[in-house]
Amino acid sequence: MIASSKWRSPSNIALIKYWGKYPHQIPANPSISFTLDACYTETELILSEKKSEAQFDFDLWLEGEAKEGFKPKVEQFFRAIVHEAPFLNQYRLEIHTANSFPHSSGIASSASGLSALALCVLSISNLNRSLTKADFYRKASEWARLGSGSASRSVYGGLVNWGRYEDLEGSADAYALPVKAHIHKDFLTYRDFILLVEIGAKGVSSTVGHGLMKGHPYAEARFAQANRHMGHLLRLMQGPNFEEVGYLIEQEALALHAMMMTSDPYFILMRANTVKVIDLIWQFRKNTDIPAYFTLDAGANVHLLCPEAHEQAVQKFVEQELTPYLNQGKYICDRVGQGPVKLK
């Protein structure tokens, strides 16, 4: 072995959604997410003498099992950064990776997986020696973005922005940054019950979905809406304003899925039980006044967000009323997390 590095990096859930991009992974609109805590990927990158003539001599294992299917995305990522990390094509690379969330649980692992890998590559790279801590994470975010857009936000804890938004100082399309604006503390301890409606790979990848925003009849209106929502969210999050923030979060989730349903070709990633769960969440809120609101990523699963103070009541509701609509009754209790951890 010549060198190695190991990182744990979390997944994230967007409140303002990124959907649509320009070449080189430049987002069509800014986004904001919470970094998660319980859902993460641990990745170790090991360098040894190169054995093959291939441009990139590498293999990848997920929980000990060789995963050929993951290699094209990783190779594309290496190709995007090799001019800055030339060691990638000078050595043999072994990538050992494992997820904290159940295999094929329907939780997207690209944000946690690509951010963990970007952090490993940067830790080994010569560049690392000349970077301040802030610059290290900025570069890791930039590289992670080239692997998967949402991965750019996973290199930081708390609330994270990616994409240029004029009222957020320093915000950029090339990398994510933690949100510096004042955020009420109750949002930084938010709970997220991840309700697993569907287990397994989804029908349409987010790469295809982003592509369908090109020429989409509602694209410009959607990008303008996301920009407006950025301002609203940042203002509302200064106070607790749970109801207004929740309303905005649900509006974003439904706008994302509305874009999918109105693409050409159209598609639906929600399932009947996604809609059933949403309906039950709305009834629960009406009956209890507890500010529990949902968001969705590009899939059928539902993220149910609530303030820490209501965690027990919401979990009881999930157990008693929602589990019949979940795959094998499964859900994950998560919360806002602190960001990646270097393990080696």
Ligand code: PMV
């Ligand atoms: O990073 P990608 O290409 O998997 O796209 C993620 C898109 C959403 O999860 C739907 C929204 C987001 O901002 O994370």
